[in-house]
Amino acid sequence: MTRVKVRPPKPRKRAEASAGIEKKSWKPGNMLSPVPAVLVSCGGTKGLKPNLITIAWIGSVCSEPPMLSISVRPDRYSHAIIKATGEFVVNVPSVDQAKATDWCGVVSGRDADKFAGAGLTPAAGLKVGCPIVMECPLNIECRIRRSLELGSHTLFLAEVVAVQVSPELVDSRGRLNLQRAGLMAFAHGHYFALGRHLGHFGFSVRKRKKRSRA
Numbered sequence: 001m002t003r004v005k006v007r008p009p010k011p012r013k014r015a016e017a018s019a020g021i022e023k024k025s026w027k028p029g030n031m032l033s034p035v036p037a038v039l040v041s042c043g044g045t046k047g048l049k050p051n052l053i054t055i056a057w058i059g060s061v062c063s064e065p066p067m068l069s070i071s072v073r074p075d076r077y078s079h080a081i082i083k084a085t086g087e088f089v090v091n092v093p094s095v096d097q098a099k100a101t102d103w104c105g106v107v108s109g110r111d112a113d114k115f116a117g118a119g120l121t122p123a124a125g126l127k128v129g130c131p132i133v134m135e136c137p138l139n140i141e142c143r144i145r146r147s148l149e150l151g152s153h154t155l156f157l158a159e160v161v162a163v164q165v166s167p168e169l170v171d172s173r174g175r176l177n178l179q180r181a182g183l184m185a186f187a188h189g190h191y192f193a194l195g196r197h198l199g200h201f202g203f204s205v206r207k208r209k210k211r212s213r214a
């Protein structure tokens with residue numbers, strides 16, 4: 001991975017750069033970018049077949065208890081399954097599953113077995129009845145705590161009840177190296193592989209260590 005030094009521009013330079021430039025107004029809409037695009041698995045219990053739905057409207061919402069949210073349109077085949085079972089798994093794909101992620105977002109479980117069609121392997125969850133996707137480096141098992149009908153979408157607020165990670169991402173000291181997973185992002189209708197490393201959490205305030213002369 002290439003590392004580049006990034007420093008905030010000096011205030012004077014910032015003012016010069018924006019002088020004479022006017023912003024354009026854009027129609028209000030869901031412009032937040034980039035976002036993750038994940039494979040959410042559901043079903044597999046209560047006589048409901050396992051299914052996969054691609055979700056980009058997802059976010060972490062609480063640390064204690066660990067919670068996340070997904071927004072699903074009621075007309076999705078997965079919606080009734082998630083509502084009936086009260087659980088789902090967020091399978092975070094790597095670039096290797098980019099095509100499968102897109103495919104599961106354009107085909108409905110009403111018409112296809114998406115695990116078979118996407119060439120993905122279902123495996124048992126630790127705490128939930130629905131399957132995880134083996135090929136995805138990170139599987140986040142969730143149980144719904146609350147649902148909110150917002151309009152076009154239902155917001156499912158869920159607690160993270162178990163997490164599974166691919167063993168090659170855990171080093172000999174037991175640390176998780178998720179940056180090695182080849183993660184991707186979704187921005188304005190396009191999928192991207194995460195690329196250049198810009199810094200770690202807090203790098204903007206961290207003092208450089210002086211090199212020892214010894």
Ligand SMILES: Cc1cc2nc3c(=O)[nH]c(=O)nc-3n(C[C@H](O)[C@H](O)[C@H](O)COP(=O)(O)O)c2cc1C
Pocket residue numbers: 037051052053054055056057058071072073075076077078079101102104105106107108109110186
């Ligand atoms: C990149 C991407 C992101 C998507 N995000 C969402 C989302 O957040 N919520 C949603 O309801 N549908 C979303 N969709 C659409 C569903 O994944 C799609 O309608 C899917 O075919 C529904 O599958 P199902 O009918 O088997 O549930 C997305 C599709 C793609 C390709």
